[in-house]
Amino acid sequence: MPDAAAAAPSKESASAALAFLTEMSPDLRGAAILGAEGEVLAATDEAPERWREDAATLFAAADAAEGVPVEQVHIATEQGEVFAIRNEGLAAVSVTDRFALASLMLYDMRSALRELATPSLGPSGGPKSRREET
Amino acid sequence: MPPKPHRVLLDRVSGYADEAAAFMRRRRVARRPFARLYYPHGRSADHAQDSRSGAELFVAAGRLIEVAGEKKR
Numbered sequence: 001m002p003d004a005a006a007a008a009p010s011k012e013s014a015s016a017a018l019a020f021l022t023e024m025s026p027d028l029r030g031a032a033i034l035g036a037e038g039e040v041l042a043a044t045d046e047a048p049e050r051w052r053e054d055a056a057t058l059f060a061a062a063d064a065a066e067g068v069p070v071e072q073v074h075i076a077t078e079q080g081e082v083f084a085i086r087n088e089g090l091a092a093v094s095v096t097d098r099f100a101l102a103s104l105m106l107y108d109m110r111s112a113l114r115e116l117a118t119p120s121l122g123p124s125g126g127p128k129s130r131r132e133e134t
Numbered sequence: 135m136p137p138k139p140h141r142v143l144l145d146r147v148s149g150y151a152d153e154a155a156a157f158m159r160r161r162r163v164a165r166r167p168f169a170r171l172y173y174p175h176g177r178s179a180d181h182a183q184d185s186r187s188g189a190e191l192f193v194a195a196g197r198l199i200e201v202a203g204e205k206k207r
Binding site: 029030031044045047050051054055057058061062064065066068070071072073074075076077078079080082093095099 | 162169170190196203
């Protein structure tokens with residue numbers, strides 16, 4: 001589960017961040033943003049409970065691998081790629097097509113979480129993406 | 135006669151693009167499934183698919199891929 005407790009962002013702002021992430025990432029199939037307790041703040045489809053359970057399973061497996069809480073997870077399979085990240089007491093999980101650019105994906109997810117945790121950091125309307133900067 | 139300067143530039147850019155395309159082609163063919171975990175301070179660790187931790191990670195990833203479904207185009 002996400003590492004530190006933080007003031008929970010609203011579901012509306014989480015949905016906006018997720019929409020921005022979806023727009024920025026053409027390879028994205030689905031994603032979810034989770035709060036400090038592992039609850040789903042926003043998800044790209046109508047199964048938030050599944051996202052909560054499966055994200056919790058993923059983080060539990062990742063933490064158990066070496067007995068240390070992980071910061072980021074990247075798993076590439078034949079069916080697609082999974083990215084998960086913890087930042088600022090929040091967590092995000094994304095599923096993309098194969099061969100998505102990992103560094104950009106993780107950067108955008110981290111930016112989205114940072115923006116959610118401290119809304120004053122980014123421009124209004126969503127986190128600033130490296131893809132926008134370039 | 136030396137080639138025109140813009141030709142030199144075009145050839146160089148085309149060369150880089152060809153190399154990048156070849157690299158991506160090989161990456162697509164050669165890439166195998168992997169599970170990589172990143173820890174604070176930049177440390178990372180790979181977990182093989184046939185290890186216990188790796189198998190758990192791949193199962194969890196498979197379930198998430200299932201939830202996400204196919205891409206809506």
